[in-house]
Amino acid sequence: MTGWTRWLPHAVLLCAVLGFLMSFKPPESKSWMNVRDFSALPVLVKGRIQPWDSLARNALLSIREVSDFNDRDLGVKISASEWLLETMCKPAEANTRKIFKVDELDLKTLLGAENKAVKYFSANEVAAHLGDLREVLKASAETGSDGRMKAKKTSELTPYQKAAQQLWRKFNYYLVIQNALHVADTQTFQAQMEQVLSGAEQEPAKDKFSWETELSRYEQYLPKDFASIHAQPGKDELTKEQRVYFVFVQRYKQLQEEAAFGENAVGITPSAKNPDEFDTLFESLTKAVFAQKVDAGVRNYSRMVTAYQRGDASAFNTALTDQQTLLAAVPSSLSTAKHERIFNDADPFNFTITLYVCVLLLSLFSWLGMAHPLGKATRWLLVFTFALHTAGIITRIVLIGRPPIINLYSAAVFVGWGAAGLALLLEFYFRGCIASAAAAMVGFATLIIASHKALEGDTLEMMQAVLDSNFWLATHVVIINLGYSATYLAGTLGILYVLRGVFTPSLDEELGKKLERSVYAITCFAALFSFTGTVLGGIWADQSWGRFWGWDPKENGALLIVLWNLIILHARWGRYMGARGLMAAAIFGNIVTSISFFGTNMLDIGLHSYGRSENGALRLWQFSLSQLVLIALALLPLKWWRSGKQLAKTT
Amino acid sequence: MHAILRFFSSLKLVITCLVFAMIIVVFGTLEQQDIGPYGAQKKYFDQLVINPRAEGLLGGPLGGKTFYNFVQGLPANGIYSWIFESVPLPGGYLVGGVMLAGLIASYFTRFKVGAWRVAAVAALCVAETWGMLHVGYTALPGWLLLLAVTVPNLALIAFAHYRLRWPKVGVMLTHLGIVIMLVGGLLTSLFQRETRMVITTGETANYSASDMECELAIASDAGDGQEDVVAIPQSILAKSGSIPLSSLPFSVTVREFMPNSDIARIPVGEQPPHPITDGYGKTHKATPLAPTTKMDERNFMAAYVDLVKDGQPVGTYLVSLWGELFQDKLPAQNVEVGGKSYALRMRPARFYKPFSLTLLKFSHDKYKGTEKPKNFSSLVKLKDPRTGEESTRLIKMNEPLRYEGETFFQASFLPGDRTTVLQVVKNPAAWLPYVSCVVVSLGMMLQFLVHLIRFTQKRAKA
Known part of the structure; x- marks a missing residue:
């Protein structure tokens, strides 16, 4: 290496590090309000303490399918947290934001879109057509044999009905979020209240009510003796104050109804009895009658809401500081949420995707020329990428206090990581960037799959009771996924062999041997990991249900990988297949692994049917077909390979 | 002898078995959509041959109806349909059995253990089995015991032969582990009871009940709040015919047994299918249904039985598992025989x-x-x-x-x-997979590690 090329690896690495640091930069806030610290406050959603920021990102991911709000038509771009704050505090403005993503054409028509290119709809637009939407949903239910209405199976629905159902869910989710911090329409309520009070001492109704004022009024009218007020028989005997209290109760009931949409309720303030459990706004307001005062956290939030509505930054920030001081009494939740917020900002996996693309490009260039400096640069970059990938996984482990794989999302992330790790080992033995390229391909593909899985909801979700065993998650699940990693890596190496051999003259005898050895070695790994992982899974099942092997689809899928790897190894030992046969078999391993990884979850049976997706089956077919084409290429006679002559010498 | 060993231990046979194993696993998994895991297990895995032309539960197109309907939508569906409808496949028992035979045979050929050692091992196995049976061992039937003692003997002879040459020991261990696993799987499928x-x-319970099987319980009062119960297991009821009961003054003759049934009120003006003496059989009739193997369904057995005393019929009754579900409408039926009252009740088999x-x-x-x-x-x-x-x-x-x-x-x-x-x-073989897992993993690691170390050493020299 001479001259400037000597510095190439350093330059590449520096660029990568700088790029990561740049991407780490938190989004700027347009106002003086400390939205950033607000979004690090803890809330409890689906049983998990998390920052508002995660709630905001996951909500946007599931409603708009991106994690920030970027309206290109209006040129508005705001962060997830800012969007959330607006949605919770200023419903009127928020309802005009185009956030509901709809792809289905008929559904667009139903929502009144004249232009079919329109993708996003506002809450107001959806709300205006709720009646029509309900009609569609009714048609998607059927009368069961017992006479009750029953939702049809997803597989029996038309795309239109599916899209309508999805939109319905999204809209309900949106409503729950909108009512997480305050109840809208304070002024109508004010009128109601004054009506009850009129005749008695006049309320000084000069100012319009804010949410903050409303809560102080609520506190003021909380009945002193709760038991007596409910024991009284007729409404006529109630005092005016008591009647005002009932107006409040009536008003807050709507919160409960919206929260009844279930799974998405947001716990905003630590429960008095058990600080690990958070109360929702409704729960807290209901309990206020026992405590004779509104919860301090809810009060702080009411000040923030009011300050935000008025654009009063200093009041907002004071209330925020008060809330932080209050939550310091529940230290773990505050710091957990804060760390998760930082992790959200860093978004390491997103940047890792870019890095894998760079690794792939660098490897490709290194095959064209300047093999030495470019090769070194590729390796360094792969090491950095792997380190970042690892750091991301470790952070997730720390955040949830669980082993790395808890759902399909984290499995996909982990499989890419495992492949990259194994490829680094290979690269260490056999230089030539071919393993790096394979690692980059697997890493890129799995992380893209993961980002699609992230659309389905919180990726740090809590575990089902059945799976709640850190020991087995750490052993069986990790090992079996390393088996997937290895099988994919072997398959990808096979693809590179075929592509370079068939389409370029660059596959020489030495490289061919290298690849053969690599694929063989990785297949050995794959056999070991997939076998051990599968048997450990059986042992877990034996421990949990007393059944070592239940022929569950996922178990069978894992077994298929084991069997296929064993077939490759035995065929190799028996010399029934040469280099090209080995590569074709390794590529077929990609199909087997994908079926095991994703396909088995698509069957609606068994304990592992946790990750079904709409287009999954189609994608799986397409992928399998592409692999079959590659296998066909691998089996072409050598004379049609552009590297055929060089390879023919040895085989 | 040698030719047979060679055949069973050939790599081609191993690969064939593995390929067939993959095929039946794929079909067995697909069909679970229609018949559930238990049904698939019965049809594909606990089976010597899978014949799509067979009658009943064990027949039907490979991969199940859902898959078959999917295939019908493909181009040139005639060919696939014909294949899935009529080509028999080796079942799990056959594939596993051949693999087991191959593994054992390979100990003697691939690992080049001479013929005299085959004889020695065989003799040792037989001797051990005989010895264990002789001292009164009864937990396993003789042929299984023979299989079970073969495993450690093979390990022993292999180690003696190779004197710790590591890569070979790795291969041996791996295959030994697989033998243990296959044997364990066989034992489990034979003896596991859920x-x-x-x-x-x-409340307190001192028995567990089966989801799969029923029994006919005949209870009589034994005083002190105790009951004498005679229970006739489903396997005997299903054979129909006369069942002598030594501890009771009468015997039971099964007129009709239904492994799964529906029960309905008899419409006015219609007669019961059998001349019922008394009980809910007079107002209700059972009609046979095809048995189900789905996970979220169960079979409701029913039977029409005659009670016979000294060759003279005492009465004809309908007993059904539906009685467990609707105890108020279909209560236990009391029969007077020889001045004593007996309660007839079909219930899930109790242990x-x-x-x-x-x-x-x-x-x-x-x-x-x-x-x-x-x-x-x-x-x-x-x-x-x-x-x-x-x-x-x-x-x-x-x-x-x-x-x-x-x-x-x-x-x-x-x-x-x-x-x-x-x-x-209850699974007496539950511990075998644990052993197998350790043995196979050790074996594989040993084998691959040795290869890896040798490879690095070669690189270091080069």
């Missing part, structure tokens, strides 16, 4: 334990704000009058109670969160 114990808070469990508390925790279960657990009191043991145990997900060779798992609960359902599993 039943359920249902206990309501505060009594010499100990009892009392449910102190059932807990069902959810994650706050969700319906997602966080934990299920049952706090039980275990009482064993034989040993005087009395202790409180907590059974929860992933932490079963193991006692007397049976394992009690938290399986389910009834609505209301007061009644727990424990799965009770």
Whole structure:
């Protein structure tokens, strides 16, 4: 290496590090309000303490399918947290934001879109057509044999009905979020209240009510003796104050109804009895009658809401500081949420995707020329990428206090990581960037799959009771996924062999041997990991249900990988297949692994049917077909390979 | 002899078996959509040959109806349809059996253990089996015992032969582990028994009941609040014909047995299908249904039986498992024979334990704000009058109670969160997979590690 090329690896690495640091930069806030610290406050959603920021990102991911709000038509771009704050505090403005993503054409028509290119709809637009939407949903239910209405199976629905159902869910989710911090329409309520009070001492109704004022009024009218007020028989005997209290109760009931949409309720303030459990706004307001005062956290939030509505930054920030001081009494939740917020900002996996693309490009260039400096640069970059990938996984482990794989999302992330790790080992033995390229391909593909899985909801979700065993998650699940990693890596190496051999003259005898050895070695790994992982899974099942092997689809899928790897190894030992046969078999391993990884979850049976997706089956077919084409290429006679002559010498 | 060994130990046969294993696993998994895991297990895995042309549950197109309908939509569907409808496949037992034979044969050929050693090992195995049977070992039938003792003998001879040449030892260990696993799988499929114990808070149970099988219980009062019960297992009922009962003054003759049935009120003006003497058979009739193997369904057996005393019929009755579900409409039926009253009742087959469990508390925790279960657990009191043991145990997900060779798992609960359902599993071969896992993993690691080390050494020299 001479001259400037000597510095190439350093330059590449520096660029990568700088790029990561740049991407780490938190989004700027347009106002003086400390939205950033607000979004690090803890809330409890689906049983998990998390920052508002995660709630905001996951909500946007599931409603708009991106994690920030970027309206290109209006040129508005705001962060997830800012969007959330607006949605919770200023419903009127928020309802005009185009956030509901709809792809289905008929559904667009139903929502009144004249232009079919329109993708996003506002809450107001959806709300205006709720009646029509309900009609569609009714048609998607059927009368069961017992006479009750029953939702049809997803597989029996038309795309239109599916899209309508999805939109319905999204809209309900949106409503729950909108009512997480305050109840809208304070002024109508004010009128109601004054009506009850009129005749008695006049309320000084000069100012319009804010949410903050409303809560102080609520506190003021909380009945002193709760038991007596409910024991009284007729409404006529109630005092005016008591009647005002009932107006409040009536008003807050709507919160409960919206929260009844279930799974998405947001716990905003630590429960008095058990600080690990958070109360929702409704729960807290209901309990206020026992405590004779509104919860301090809810009060702080009411000040923030009011300050935000008025654009009063200093009041907002004071209330925020008060809330932080209050939550310091529940230290773990505050710091957990804060760390998760930082992790959200860093978004390491997103940047890792870019890095894998760079690794792939660098490897490709290194095959064209300047093999030495470019090769070194590729390796360094792969090491950095792997380190970042690892750091991301470790952070997730720390955040949830669980082993790395808890759902399909984290499995996909982990499989890419495992492949990259194994490829680094290979690269260490056999230089030539071919393993790096394979690692980059697997890493890129799995992380893209993961980002699609992230659309389905919180990726740090809590575990089902059945799976709640850190020991087995750490052993069986990790090992079996390393088996997937290895099988994919072997398959990808096979693809590179075929592509370079068939389409370029660059596959020489030495490289061919290298690849053969690599694929063989990785297949050995794959056999070991997939076998051990599968048997450990059986042992877990034996421990949990007393059944070592239940022929569950996922178990069978894992077994298929084991069997296929064993077939490759035995065929190799028996010399029934040469280099090209080995590569074709390794590529077929990609199909087997994908079926095991994703396909088995698509069957609606068994304990592992946790990750079904709409287009999954189609994608799986397409992928399998592409692999079959590659296998066909691998089996072409050598004379049609552009590297055929060089390879023919040895085989 | 040598040719046979060569045939079974050939790599081609191994690969063929592995390929067939993949094929039946794929079809067996697909068909689960229609017949559930248990049905698929019966049709594909616990089977010598899978014949799509067979009658009943074990027949039908490969991969099941859902898959078959999917295939019908493909171009050139005629060919596939014909294949899936008519080509028989080797079943799990056949593939596993051939692989097992191959593994054992390969000990003598691939690892080049001479013919005299084959004889020696065989003799050793037979001798050991004979010895164990001779001292009164009865837990396993003789042929299985023979198979079981073969495993350690093979290990022994292999180690003696190779004198710790590591890569070879690795290969041997790996294959030995697979032998253990196959044997374990066979034993499990033959001897595993899964039943359920249902206990309501505060109550005590001393038996578990089967989800799959029923029995006909004939109970008579024995005084002191005790009952004498004679239970006729389903396997005997299913044979039909006359069943002599030595401890009762009458015998039972099965007129008709239905492995699954529907029950309905007899319409006015219609007669019962058999001349019923008394009981709910007069107002209700059972009609046979095809048995189901789906996970969320169960079979409701029913039978028309005659009670016969001294060759003279006492009466004809309908007994049905539906009676368990509708105890008020279909109560136990009382029969007077020789001045004594007997209660006739068909119920899930029971397995009594010499100990009892009392449910102190059932807990069902959810994650706050969700319906997602966080934990299920049952706090039980275990009482064993034989040993005087009395202790409180907590059974929860992933932490079963193991006692007397049976394992009690938290399986389910009834609505209301007061009644727990424990799965009770008895599997004498449960420990074999553990051994196999350790042995195979060790073997593979040894083999690959040795290769890796050699490879690095070569690189270092080069």
